[in-house]
Structures are given as structure tokens and as C-alpha cells.
Amino acid sequence: MLRLTQAPDIATAMLWSDLLREAGMPASVQRQHLGAAAGHLPPGECLPEIWLAHAEHADPARALLRDYERLPQRQWVCRACGESIEGGFEQCWNCGALMPR
Known part of the structure; x- marks a missing residue:
């Protein structure tokens, strides 16, 4: 498993994860419930993360998310x-x- 990126919120994380899976890159969202710990943990540790099942998908996954942001x-x-x-x-x-x- 490879951590691809952090998302600003859970809705965006789920959207990105779904987009990657539809493109054939198995992805999952981790830390989706750590927002409740904000204030007790550093903010950077509370954001949801997108993880890929296969490290070889990292470059195409980053390119797909970059293209998605430029729609x-x-x-x-x-x-x-x-x-x-x-x-x-x-x-x-x-x-x-x-x-x-």
C-alpha cells in the first residue's frame, strides 16, 4: 500500500477514491474519522488520506487527480x-x- 495524498475533507477523499477505483486503480480512504480528534492531534494528522493498493499506480493516479482538478x-x-x-x-x-x- 502507498499513501497517495491527503484530502481536505471526507467528501473530497471519497470522491477521489471513487474516481481512482473507476479508473482501475484500487484505492481506499484512511483516517476518515480522525476529524473528531482535531484539537487533540496536529491538524495534518487528522486529514483523510487516499491510499493505493499498488505502488505502480502512483504516477497515473496523481495525473488523474491533477486532470480532475482542471476540469x-x-x-x-x-x-x-x-x-x-x-x-x-x-x-x-x-x-x-x-x-x-
């Missing part, structure tokens, strides 16, 4: 239902229509 953010209006969409979404969350190209 384009956009604002568009769905032509089908008129819903205003913000962020990295390419599909309307209201009706499911795809973003116009």
Missing part, C-alpha cells in the same frame, strides 16, 4: 427545459439533455 467550468442554459447549469456538467440535471456543442 473546465462552464455556464449554459439547457435548450430543452431552460434550466441554468453551472460547473463541469455536460448534462442537464433537470431533464437529462446534453449540453449543446
Whole structure:
């Protein structure tokens, strides 16, 4: 097992871990409950961590997380239902229509 990185919070840690697993890199979240110990332990020891099952996945995993952080953010209006969409979404969350190209 190899510690890949720390996440700022448990939600982000779970998202990153799921992203890595979907890409075929077995990953797990450790220290997910240490936030309750904040104030009793150094802050850097309380953050959730992403661990990889295989050390050879370290470079591709870092590249995947880097690419994920750079997803384009956009604002568009769905032509089908008129819903205003913000962020990295390419599909309307209201009706499911795809973003116009």
C-alpha cells in the first residue's frame, strides 16, 4: 500500500477514491474519522488520506487527480427545459439533455 495524498475533507477523499477505483486503480480512504480528534492531534494528522493498493499506480493516479482538478467550468442554459447549469456538467440535471456543442 502507498499513501497517495491527503484530502481536505471526507467528501473530497471519497470522491477521489471513487474516481481512482473507476479508473482501475484500487484505492481506499484512511483516517476518515480522525476529524473528531482535531484539537487533540496536529491538524495534518487528522486529514483523510487516499491510499493505493499498488505502488505502480502512483504516477497515473496523481495525473488523474491533477486532470480532475482542471476540469473546465462552464455556464449554459439547457435548450430543452431552460434550466441554468453551472460547473463541469455536460448534462442537464433537470431533464437529462446534453449540453449543446
